Amino acid sequence: MNAKHLALIGLLAATLVASASAQSFLIEPDNYPNGAVLDHLFPQVSLTTAGADNLPIPPVSFAVTASYDGFGYASTGTNVFGHAGVPFWNTDRRLRLDFNVAASFLSLDFIGGEFFTNEIAQLDAFNSAGTLIGSYVSGPRGADSVEKMFISRPASDIAWAVAYLPPGDGSFGRFDNLSFTVPEPSAVTLILLGAAACGSKRAMRRPSADV
DSSP: OOHHHHHHHHHHHHHHHHHOOEEEEEEOGGGSOTTOBOTTSBTTEEEEEEOTTSSBOSSSOOOEEEEEOTTOOOSSSSEEEEETTBSOBOSSSEEEEEEEEEESEEEEEEEBOOSSSOBOOEEEEEOTTOOEEEEEEOOOBOBTOEEEEEEEOTTOOEEEEEEEOOTTSOSOBEEEEEEEEEEOHHHHHHHHHHHHHHHHHHHHHSOOTTO
16 A cells, blocks of 8 residues: 555544544442443443552452442442442552553542542553553542542543552542543444555556466
8 A cells, every 4th residue: 555545544533533423431339330341331331440550350250340439438329330249449459441442531430438548540652553642630638528530532442440549649549430542433344444545456456477
């Protein structure tokens, strides 16, 4: 595929992404009963419990659940995101999000979970190559103090993200009220069809080796 065709595909993709309608989704633990598994509520995203290396905890990951917070620290209602029977997260237990269609925006509530000290949370976003493309670091939050963390990427290149408490910044942070935005599937399909069409057109114009 020559430079002209590559430029055409790039222009087509940029135009479609810019003009495409977006889909926004909300995963609110209060909409589900205590203990409900939230890993695969929507085909657009998968939730996983990861370790300090951002990888699912071996040999299998703990399911992400709607968990009742008996301390009343949920930012909305009474449930927060939990795992392994607990409603809190730290640096060794991270909430990981894997998007099947790269996202342009995500937000997540962080709530401090320690009564006698402040905690800090971090939300990191990565592209499909595993490169860090955005990060949000909260301010120090005491117990029941809420901050909405968010990352916006107009290029719609957030392939996955992790939310956690950095080392030394707390052990009992809560996460709640996740929202994210992805392009309409039809836009992605059109981009792929456009690329295929350009490739087919080039193949049809290629001189035959037998001539």
